[in-house]
Amino acid sequence: MTPPDPELGPARKRPTGRRTGDSGTRDAILDAARDLFAERGLDGASVRAIANAAGVDPALIRHFFGDKGTLFAATVANRTTIPQRIAETLVGDPATVGRRVTDTYLRLWEEPATRPTLLSLVRSAVTSEHAADMLIDVMVSRVRTQEGAEAVDDIRMRQIALAASHLLGVAIARYVLKAAPVVALDRETIVDEVSPAIQRYLTGARD
């Protein structure tokens, strides 16, 4: 009884294998997949539901991306600026690095362009080893690489991993679990509370 949703646009029910506009269709699939993975996680989002949201045949998704794991990886790989954004905050005055990283990380969870990717990674990573590896890649390994291609440095990886673990816990409490005492704080207050610990992890300063 409802009229067709104009936002679904011309890609809806596009025939399998059509060549024109492949990259637009691919992007539509990747956006729909990212949003459904963000809402339901890798296990909870079916290829059929993603196809439906993107307005394509499920066979086209298999044609472009193979299995769901590959599709999941494609929604994140080369499509997210998150590691670069975090790495950029590591550059600059070491005395305020904890504050910069904490503030940027919380903003990434709040911005419409990056929030679905983080939600999708977290909601998938707790039950999928594949997604867990990707979350670690985005929050630790690629941050380290972006920061500067020095030789492998276990101490630096450990610093970044501990800072990332803490920030991940705060983000999960605030944006996923929606724990009332954490949701009640404004972002600035959380930055005030959390950044001394992040500062300590990243710079090795001791209390």
Next chain:
Amino acid sequence: MTPPDPELGPARKRPTGRRTGDSGTRDAILDAARDLFAERGLDGASVRAIANAAGVDPALIRHFFGDKGTLFAATVANRTTIPQRIAETLVGDPATVGRRVTDTYLRLWEEPATRPTLLSLVRSAVTSEHAADMLIDVMVSRVRTQEGAEAVDDIRMRQIALAASHLLGVAIARYVLKAAPVVALDRETIVDEVSPAIQRYLTGARD
């Protein structure tokens, strides 16, 4: 071709509605449910799979527990000592409370009696609001209640919630995502690294 597993015991395929040994059967169902929720999360574990693991008819699970959400709640409610264990570590010398809480929290993730409950809460809470509320209850609200039934105290709830958020992030990185730089550390080293931040959240000390 394999002989019956003696560990499955007399509860296996017990007829629906049998009265004798109800509490043993209930416990068998709750243990099986907890272990499957721990492995797959609330969404990923079906009532049928739980019934199969417990050696009972799925109808018996519905008879005892109603829907899957109620069963999930029953696997945690009144069955876990986690809030009490954490609250006990809050008592004592305030100068070392951060270290005590951090050490106890990591041990709870490693002990066979408590680890499945924490895994089950975390793997379920990211996609289920119901499970998220239970995780917050176990890690924050019930800790606060166990600590002492004072009037509601927003500052104390905030202190516990920030400490819990940080510890949750470290536990997820180490025990769920299995992030290599965090897995590589022994528990004592993590306690050394993390407890200053927990100390600060719980006591309000400023760097």
